[in-house]
Amino acid sequence: MTGTGAEIAVAVRVLTPLIKDLYEGGKDIVSGAFKKWSNQGNARKIARKIASVGNVKTIWQFDKEVPLKDFYYASSIIEKPNGKKKQANSIADLPPGATVIEGIVGQGKSIFLRYLCVQELSENSSGHLPVFIEFREMKPGQTLFQFIVRELKSYGLNADDDVFAFLASSGKLALLLDGFDELDGGMISDVVYELERYVNNFENITIIVTSRPDCDIQKSSAFHVTRLAMLDNSDYMPFLERLGLPKLRANEIVTAIQNSPSEVSQLINTPLMLTLTVTVYRSEKSIPPELPEFFEALFTTVFTRHDKTKPGFVRKHKTDIGERALQKFFEIFCFMAAQRGKTRTLTSEEFGATFEQAIFYSPDVKCSLEAFKFDMCKVACLLLEEGLGDVTFIHKSIAEYFAASFIKRQQEAAAQKFYEKASNSFEHWRDILKFLSRIDQYRYLRFYKIPSDRSTLEIFYGSQSHATDESIKEYIRRGVRNTTFLLANEARQPHLMGWRSTTITSLEKQLDGSLSKELLFSRFIDVIVKNIPPKPRDVPGAVVFDEDRARSRRVIEVPGTALVDWIGIDPFVKAIKVGMQEIERGLTEAVLAAEELKQNIF
Template identity: 25%
Template sequence: MEPATTAAITSFAGKALLPLFQKAISKGLSLAWRSGSEEAKTIFQLLKSDDSAKRYCEHAQKILRIRTIFDPDTIHDIPNIYHPLSAKSKKRQAIKIESLSDITGLTEFKKDNIFVNLVGKAGQGKSTSFKYIFGETLKEGNKIPFYFNLRDFGDGTIEEELFKGFIHFVSDIEFSTFTLLLQSKRIVIFLDGFDEVESSKRGYWLKEIEKLSIRYMADILVSSRPDTEICRSVNIENIFLCDLSKQDIFSIIYKNSKNSIASQEYISIVNENKTLEELLVSPILVMLFMSTYHMLDTVPDSVSRFYEEIFICLYKKHDKLDKPGFPREIKSKIVEYDAKDCFSAFCFLSFRKSDYGYSDESMLTYFRSALDLCGFDTKEAESIKVDVVDITNLIVNDGYDRYSYIHRSIQEYYTARYIKGLPDEKKKKFYDKVISSDGSRGSYGKVIEFLSDIDQHFYEKNFILEIFNVTGIVDINSGNYKKPSLSKFRSDLEMIQIDLLVLDDKISANSISYPDNHDFSLLDWFCFNTDEKYDKEFGINDIMNEVSKHDLNYAMKKLEPFLLSDSCDIKKEKNSGVLTSVYRVIDAYELTNALGSVKHLFNLYSSTCKVLYDDICLHTFKKVKSRDEKIRFLDF
């Protein structure tokens, strides 16, 4: 390998990647391999070659380098700026996570069976933490980590998609040998961004990831936002990132600010402002605070205000703070506030297509459409694209004709901002679409959360009250409570699918999900609600918990007629040399009725309906009615 090439891939917080990787490979070859997988050692031997090692280290370095909103011009090694975040599981107290062993220490799994989902809200740092742990796993050298972005997967099986990525490092291997490597216990598979997978494909990929764990006993880490389908799998253990403490905030400021005087100033502001301290619950908000503080007259008092101010701050004054006298030239003839509207339209147009990253040409196409929507000359597309990338840095170019947001929540906020500005009839159509059976609810969750803040009245009237109206527990005209009916609850249960896994003749409840395009149920509330107050109320996880209490093999006699009928979707998964599994998909009513649990679950459901009505619906109804009355009597 050429010295210059080696130097280009050796930066990892002062550590040389190539020696780390080669040492880990040698260690892996010297350790015991799972019985039957020894043939896969040939892959490790091939990975030791200069070309394969170089490709792996280039790949790893790309993963371990990021830009930040506060300093988007610099590519940082993650360990140099990373502050270890705290995480907790349902049964264990929060600890700082700095390694793979910290994560597995929070789980109930045995050390030889790692299957963990790192769960974090938008901007909470899950992807950065995920990548940091990838790097630490490589440094430890006990197992070789392989990182994959789930959104990049095609339409193959999990084995096929992993194999496609793997042959980038070692091309001269057989697929059958690769499957032995999956069983070897000598690698860890990092699957980032389950929440970024298209909602229509998540059910498929959940089953594929579960198969990877069950069939191969592979070590797997997944990352996701809360309330995605993978969070409800009984085979995976969820580890939840915690909100930042004051000391976390200070550490992030110190690690990311190049100026000690500025760091002290930021910290003083946080110390003096309790509301601000309580607001800065995630790393992205600390970064937004640091980026906008010197450019604002007042400190933002809400999360949405941070996002609202960031575009103008960066577009108009980006270099005035760090490089006085050398402001970057704005290419576009569009003034900054109009440019902000165009950027909002750009975000909306691409978000509704589930497009989170762009080529140069697709970015121009979206900007032309955005300019046209906002009434500006489409010839400005190239100029405004350059301004957004080079001046705001809210979208960055990774150097491979691939553009992406500095953080996905930027796209979500400005999508919400664009929706807010639409005519009322268009906004109503949007909310109707989200509530209806078109499968949009999951992907629009964060957008709706932003709308609840920036367009509160319309959101409450046309989303919150409409939800309760559709679910049938309120008279929308009087606001009076209507007791839920057993027939409505049954129809809700019938929409929910439970995967029963038959493995070695033992039946277990594997995961729970809704089919695509299902009608709205009150149970969907828990996909939107972020208030921890309702975590203990009834939700779809209670259905799985109830099912899991029973011996499903014992109940097989009741279930067998249905399971053997044409109405049960049976999916067989087979692979020579490893475990054979059969998935049987059954609706939740059929299963819970066979287990005699419907009445118990209905009572839980009914009590939660009343709690939600008392805490949310009634208050919202009175507030909306009062505002509408006041507006109706306005005179000009």
């Protein structure tokens, strides 16, 4: 446990009235169950049990537990309906009744729930008896009630159905249930049913469940969903001071974050990312200005965790293959994950399969899946274990950058093969290509951008050696032949809602697959947006697709050919030609840049 004598004394003083009220109210209703509570020393025992929930391991000290009170910066929630941030220091700061606390990886859902638990021992107490339970401990065949009874017995109660019913009806019981997403899939419906039964049977019960987004508990009408707020500039200074940084050093780091490019600063919006950024700053004495450099520094820092002024210090890893070799293996792992489209979360099975695939292509690497997972999740914290065996990258761009770094290290033939493949599956590789355009610039230009831009321009040539007005008109007419546009006439203000294409020859499908093609399609759409018919029903072939009289809203489906004819094809041709000129300029610049980079090699 935990807590100084003075802290336990405060906790006992806070708990004593609560325990006394429950004892007086329950001793006659559930005879014998509260017998131990007649002992004045029982409040101290309960205080110590609750206080133990506040001892956690952190990435600063993952080898021993530290009390939350020594470092925790209280999370904020998003209030409804105004969407404003509100710092939550007590259960009383949350909506009453049953609440789901929703947060993404690294936001500190579990630690927030532990904080609320131990706050019931402080002057910020909401007057509840907290019962903290981790869903990950539940196994198939067990019920939530069994765990509730277990915890109540640790408080000195002879708990059963009647005792629970009394406590739940009293308005003094708070069930704090951590990690709904860590439940076994086969148990979810039973647990949701059990929780809904408690909410329906005991109107005064308080239940708080933590979960990542899009789980079944959020779908229950019995629960409010409250989102944890992301960190912003106003949080940085107090957060860093709670970590124990001197005010001068904390101010240096905040200034460095604020002066960093937006692509770096936008990443630093969770407690985990901010804490990792501090480790980078401590090592590098600055925050790298570019995202690739930031990720390189992050990987090195999280595995050494030491100031560069301390030479010779090497942290032992379970993989025991050396930092550089481990980074290369992590790059292969990230690339294999990206091939699967899994740059955010992998199930236990997907993680294992990806690891085996990476090992197959790394004959010199000798490490176990368990050791690799430990080093990535517990030492580096670049991945986190969530849910029932799920493993999540702390940020999607981490997987994308290190996957791109893997391509950068490949021989030219292999890299060319990748870029050619990416040309045919642009959407899949979009974000990785974005990194490659910066860290593998020459080969990105030579094997991807230049061929891609040339291909885009050629689709408008028709039978000519260059694009003409007629060839562009023919391409547009052919492309919109099987496309319909959805125009919403809402409050007499028509606007474009979207479009639907039925064949692969549609303009949308043809102008998809590269940044240059997307540019031309966006130019085409801009013409429609600027020339929406004031009365969409007047366009030949238009039909009512959907209607909501209460909102004075009508959605009209308009054939593509008819809409182009109504607007006139010339504005579309002009827009496409302007877009093609942009691509041509970009292509010329790319060719010159590629040649310059080639010369720089020598």
